[in-house]
Amino acid sequence: MPLIQVDMFEGRTADIKREFVEGITRETCRLLKCEPASVQVILRDVKKSDWATAGVLWSEKK
Amino acid sequence: MPLIQVDMFEGRTADIKREFVEGITRETCRLLKCEPASVQVILRDVKKSDWATAGVLWSEKK
Amino acid sequence: MPLIQVDMFEGRTADIKREFVEGITRETCRLLKCEPASVQVILRDVKKSDWATAGVLWSEKK
Amino acid sequence: MPLIQVDMFEGRTADIKREFVEGITRETCRLLKCEPASVQVILRDVKKSDWATAGVLWSEKK
Amino acid sequence: MPLIQVDMFEGRTADIKREFVEGITRETCRLLKCEPASVQVILRDVKKSDWATAGVLWSEKK
Amino acid sequence: MPLIQVDMFEGRTADIKREFVEGITRETCRLLKCEPASVQVILRDVKKSDWATAGVLWSEKK
Numbered sequence: 001m002p003l004i005q006v007d008m009f010e011g012r013t014a015d016i017k018r019e020f021v022e023g024i025t026r027e028t029c030r031l032l033k034c035e036p037a038s039v040q041v042i043l044r045d046v047k048k049s050d051w052a053t054a055g056v057l058w059s060e061k062k
Numbered sequence: 063m064p065l066i067q068v069d070m071f072e073g074r075t076a077d078i079k080r081e082f083v084e085g086i087t088r089e090t091c092r093l094l095k096c097e098p099a100s101v102q103v104i105l106r107d108v109k110k111s112d113w114a115t116a117g118v119l120w121s122e123k124k
Numbered sequence: 125m126p127l128i129q130v131d132m133f134e135g136r137t138a139d140i141k142r143e144f145v146e147g148i149t150r151e152t153c154r155l156l157k158c159e160p161a162s163v164q165v166i167l168r169d170v171k172k173s174d175w176a177t178a179g180v181l182w183s184e185k186k
Numbered sequence: 187m188p189l190i191q192v193d194m195f196e197g198r199t200a201d202i203k204r205e206f207v208e209g210i211t212r213e214t215c216r217l218l219k220c221e222p223a224s225v226q227v228i229l230r231d232v233k234k235s236d237w238a239t240a241g242v243l244w245s246e247k248k
Numbered sequence: 249m250p251l252i253q254v255d256m257f258e259g260r261t262a263d264i265k266r267e268f269v270e271g272i273t274r275e276t277c278r279l280l281k282c283e284p285a286s287v288q289v290i291l292r293d294v295k296k297s298d299w300a301t302a303g304v305l306w307s308e309k310k
Numbered sequence: 311m312p313l314i315q316v317d318m319f320e321g322r323t324a325d326i327k328r329e330f331v332e333g334i335t336r337e338t339c340r341l342l343k344c345e346p347a348s349v350q351v352i353l354r355d356v357k358k359s360d361w362a363t364a365g366v367l368w369s370e371k372k
Contacts, residue, residue, distance in 0.1 A: 001299060001306070003127070003164070003255040007228060008280065014111055018119055020279040025117030027275045031268040032256065036116040040127070040164070042069060043112040049200055050229040051249060054222040055211030057204055058249070063175060063182070065131040065313070065350070070156065076235055080243055082155045087241030089151045093144045094132065098240040102313070102350070104193060105236040113125060120125070131352060138297055142305055149303030160302040166255060167298040173324055174353040178346040179335030181328055187361060187368070189251070189288070189317040194342065206341045213337045217330040218318065226251070226288070237311060244311070262359055266367055273365030284364040290317060291360040 002028055003040045009058070010045035017043060064090055065102045071120070072107035079105060126152055127164045133182070134169035141167060188214055189226045195244070196231035203229060250276055251288045257306070258293035265291060312338055313350045319368070320355035327353060 004024060012020070021041045028039050048058035066086060074082070083103045090101050110120035128148060136144070145165045152163050172182035190210060198206070207227045214225050234244035252272060260268070269289045276287050296306035314334060322330070331351045338349050358368035 001164075001255075001257060001301070003166070005253045005255075007249075007251040007253075009249060012280065014121075016279065017111065018122060020276070021114035021119055022117045023275045023279050024272060025114065027271045028268070031264065031271050032260065039114075039116065040125075041114040041117075042108060042127070043114075045112070046228060049203065050231070052207035052211065052225075052227040052229075053249070054225065055208045055227075057207055059200075060204060063131075063133060063177070063350075065352070067129045067131075069125075069127040069129075071125060074156065076245075078155065079235065080246060082152070083238035083243055084241045085151045085155050086148060087238065089147045090144070093140065093147050094136065101238075101240065102311075103238040103241075104232060104313070105238075107236070115125070138307075141297065142308060145300035145305055146303045149300065163300075163302065165300040165303075166294060167300075169298070170352060173327065174355070176331035176335065176349075176351040176353075178349065179332045179351075181331055183324075184328060187288075187317075187319060187363070189290070191315045191317075193311075193313040193315075195311060198342065202341065206338070209337045209341050210334060213333045214330070217326065217333050218322065226249075228251070239311070262369075265359065266370060269362035269367055270365045273362065287362075287364065289362040289365075290356060291362075293360070 001038050002032060002034060003042075004028065005042045005044065007044045007046050007051075009051070010047055012045075063100050064094060064096060065104075066090065067104045067106065069106045069108050071113070072109055074107075125162050126156060126158060127166075128152065129166045129168065131168045131170050133175070134171055136169075187224050188218060188220060189228075190214065191228045191230065193230045193232050193237075195237070196233055198231075249286050250280060250282060251290075252276065253290045253292065255292045255294050255299075257299070258295055260293075311348050312342060312344060313352075314338065315352045315354065317354045317356050319361070320357055322355075
């Protein structure tokens with residue numbers, strides 16, 4: 001029953017998201033030996049102004 | 063101090079959400095024997111184009 | 125496809141957890157009009173020494 | 187490698203968010219003895235109509 | 249900066265986890281066009297007695 | 311109502327955790343202009359064998 005929650009910067013197209021959930025699910029089934037129907041993937045778009053590394057928002061990085 | 067985070071497909075009305083957090087909090091207090099004031103519920107709307115089961119986004123399902 | 129993630133203090137018995145996931149799922153289906161099979165509930169036990177309110181860990185509260 | 191995920195009511199300005207991630211990262215490095223580059227902070231804006239305490243959405247509180 | 253949080257039933261060996269994070273990261277980089285160093289994966293082991301589908305804990309399923 | 315969820319490598323002492331939640335709460339109140347009582351902090355210990363960067367578990371890094 002893997003549940004995969006992915007935070008990523010916003011801006012990916014519908015096509016890229018579709019291929020990503022397909023690829024990540026196939027890889028999960030292959031490596032964890034589980035059925036595709038048991039794999040849930042939830043994508044969360046995060047704004048660069050809501051994600052910081054080293055104390056600096058990505059919207060502020062040069 | 064239960065904290066309840068709920069991901070659901072977007073589109074529920076304000077009325078349904080209001081009744082949902084009320085019902086889920088009452089049921090939590092009854093079953094876990096805790097005070098209503100200690101129960102936090104956070105709802106997260108997820109687009110069908112951001113949630114996949116079996117590698118297929120719900121926005122793509124027929 | 126509601127996904128319900130619940131953080132609670134550790135220490136609940138298997139019986140209480142069983143009744144809790146049953147009750148919370150029934151209430152979710154009734155209020156959000158969804159199928160039981162679509163509801164996932166994940167419980168996370170949290171130690172009182174890992175949860176703080178107002179800056180004080182619950183393990184330290186008198 | 188601390189990962190800090192913060193849910194807060196929506197409405198904070200970009201300036202407040204920038205100072206917040208800076209302050210929280212500095213405090214984390216000081217107290218957990220870690221490098222700034224290892225600290226990730228993700229902010230999540232939550233609507234008052236998506237957050238309930240004691241079974242009541244904050245959008246409904248008087 | 250993808251962040252991937254995976255909940256799975258406990259019991260996977262260290263070898264399977266090592267191959268899983270490697271495979272999932274490679275697939276993420278290929279599909280989202282990002283650098284390996286930007287991908288974080290956090291695995292969370294969940295007991296069957298803490299995960300319910302359709303209101304029934306997996307520890308109770310026959 | 312900020313909710314702060316922190317994933318960190320396991321191994322911090324009770325003293326460090328106590329000072330950390332105190333410091334992080336004080337900084338949050340100062341910067342977000344909120345009451346201490348409204349700040350929840352949940353700490354999650356993560357094993358080095360459950361956290362990967364660049365596809366490599368921290369338990370495997372030399």
